[in-house]
Amino acid sequence: MSRLLENVCSELQRLPGIGRRTALRLAMHMLKMDGEHVDSLAQSISSFRHDVRYCRSCNNLSDNDICPICSDERRDRSTICVVEQVQDLMSIENTGQYHGIYHVLGGVISPMQGIGPSDLKIDLLADKLLTGEVKEVIIAISTSVEGETTLFYLTNRLKAFPDVKVTTIARGIGFGDELEYVDELTITHALMNRREVR
């Protein structure tokens, strides 16, 4: 086997979800692509890894010290939405319905994986609350055991700021979900948090 092909395949296999066969398929596809396109792919990978930064204010990925959301004058600085990771921030941004700012924790508390509160950007969040500008913190993290642990830790920590309202996003039946296939815990929560319609 060609050493160049062998190299590119074993490098691609370092990526999650890419096995031998997929690596080979990607490599063979690159041969059919324009040389320039392949170079710009390679270039964009290196630049992204080396040049991207974390926003000093919210820990979002950014090209500068402060991310576009934090530096946008039109965003409502009195509301902070706390998310686990950058992908979650993007999902919320995609709705176009949220106009506050964010705070990216960079993970959840997981004793099994050796991730404690000090590994997350919780102090940075507390610093922002010290300014007294924030009125509400919306905690939008997953309902896994680790997520619930993190939620518990955060709410405790936020007791130091009694004037700040702390909320979590609603749990319930998703749009398009069929009740028949929804798990019991979700249905239980959806029942408990029922809303009056008339």
Next chain:
Amino acid sequence: MSRLLENVCSELQRLPGIGRRTALRLAMHMLKMDGEHVDSLAQSISSFRHDVRYCRSCNNLSDNDICPICSDERRDRSTICVVEQVQDLMSIENTGQYHGIYHVLGGVISPMQGIGPSDLKIDLLADKLLTGEVKEVIIAISTSVEGETTLFYLTNRLKAFPDVKVTTIARGIGFGDELEYVDELTITHALMNRREVR
């Protein structure tokens, strides 16, 4: 969204089977990888695309003009196995049971996709047969409509070399396949090509 992240995602999405979400997941994983590993990934992609060559003798991918298989003195030059693409050659090599040489067509005849015989390395194969060294050509291409068309074209073309035996790999029930789930055409061929066991 960070422009660097946007760039790497849209470049990754040029690859087959990689959508928006996968591109994002790969990019986020790169952030956790060593910078050096990410650079060697990017580097291996560019070198592969620009430096890999096609073997002048069999059209296999190679680092040099002649691939390691064609330049291996121990391979039996009297048998040529004709395959559609490099991946097929690798699958056969992985069995460790084939000691002849190969010929990579680089595709199959497909009028729908505008691929005619002249787009494949068929002349190169015919040139090799002219030396008179070859005793058998094993055609190992897929049983799709295009594959069958290519097989038909090749066998016709090889009539010019009456001393060369032309064979195709056996079609039948794969090891581990359950008869219940095998398609009718395969079963029909497996019945027709039955072998005496005593």
